[in-house]
Amino acid sequence: MGEVAIRLRDVNVWYGAKQVLYNVNLEVPRNSVYAIMGPSGCGKSTLLRTINRLILLRPGARVSGRVELLGLDVYGDSMSPDRLSRLTGMVFQTPNPFPHLSIFNNVAIGPKMHGLAKGRELERLVKWALEKASLWEEVRDRLREPASTLSGGQQQRLCIARALALRPQVLLMDEPTASLDPVNARRIEEVIRELSREITIVIVTHDPGQAERVASRGAILFMGRVVREGSISAVLSTPYQELINNLVLEARAAF
Numbered sequence: 001m002g003e004v005a006i007r008l009r010d011v012n013v014w015y016g017a018k019q020v021l022y023n024v025n026l027e028v029p030r031n032s033v034y035a036i037m038g039p040s041g042c043g044k045s046t047l048l049r050t051i052n053r054l055i056l057l058r059p060g061a062r063v064s065g066r067v068e069l070l071g072l073d074v075y076g077d078s079m080s081p082d083r084l085s086r087l088t089g090m091v092f093q094t095p096n097p098f099p100h101l102s103i104f105n106n107v108a109i110g111p112k113m114h115g116l117a118k119g120r121e122l123e124r125l126v127k128w129a130l131e132k133a134s135l136w137e138e139v140r141d142r143l144r145e146p147a148s149t150l151s152g153g154q155q156q157r158l159c160i161a162r163a164l165a166l167r168p169q170v171l172l173m174d175e176p177t178a179s180l181d182p183v184n185a186r187r188i189e190e191v192i193r194e195l196s197r198e199i200t201i202v203i204v205t206h207d208p209g210q211a212e213r214v215a216s217r218g219a220i221l222f223m224g225r226v227v228r229e230g231s232i233s234a235v236l237s238t239p240y241q242e243l244i245n246n247l248v249l250e251a252r253a254a255f
């Protein structure tokens with residue numbers, strides 16, 4: 001494996017007294033796509049949010065162990081919220097653009113707030129982000145229209161462009177195609193593959209087919225524990241549903 005972008009060492013997470021992640025260890029190579037899979041409630045979103053500290057917004061959440069982004073301690077004192085939000089972008093399951101803001105301003109708002117660009121430079125940055133999200137050709141003549149006028153698939157690509165506008169090194173995606181039809185989902189998968197030439201992507205997905213199409217490595221979680229980790233072909237060498245069914249049977253037998 002080449003350079004590591006994200007490293008988790010013995011990570012445990014609790015919500016109040018309830019532990020939801022147990023001793024998670026994994027490494028995500030730089031400029032690659034890493035898929036997190038597992039049945040509903042196994043801790044996928046929790047794991048994703050532990051990488052960018054968003055987890056601490058959930059009431060009662062507590063994290064132990066070490067999380068490193070590009071060698072930096074995510075939970076260390078020197079990692080300011082501003083630095084973290086510049087290093088990591090996030091895309092959620094349901095497209096969540098600011099509906100009343102224009103298409104342009106949805107992408108421009110982050111760089112404006114962080115004082116990264118203005119004027120022509122900002123216009124270039126917005127165009128670049130929309131191109132990277134494969135949306136530019138569809139919106140170049142309607143940048144001043146509200147984001148709510150876009151289709152669901154376009155709105156999700158707009159959310160990707162919004163995240164990219166801060167030039168993050170890591171993009172975290174929580175089931176980004178779950179609310180989309182297969183055609184729009186495939187379009188986003190293409191965007192993900194293309195982006196991974198330049199940035200590191202961690203994607204939560206319920207779809208092992210999607211993981212095989214986009215990711216080079218990944219992990220399967222079950223009841224808060226990593227039960228498979230490594231190259232995507234090794235992780236999915238047992239058919240996914242068969243693996244989960246067996247784990248459920250084993251867990252039932254243990255109770």
Ligand SMILES: Nc1ncnc2c1ncn2[C@@H]1O[C@H](COP(=O)(O)OP(=O)(O)OP(=O)(O)O)[C@@H](O)[C@H]1O
Binds near residue numbers: 020044045047058
């Ligand atoms: N704020 C919270 N307080 C208490 N428990 C929570 C909280 N958020 C999530 N949980 C619990 O933590 C566990 C892991 O939840 P998480 O959302 O990470 O799972 P997931 O694998 O992403 O699920 P899904 O695939 O259904 O989205 C679940 O048992 C869930 O009920």
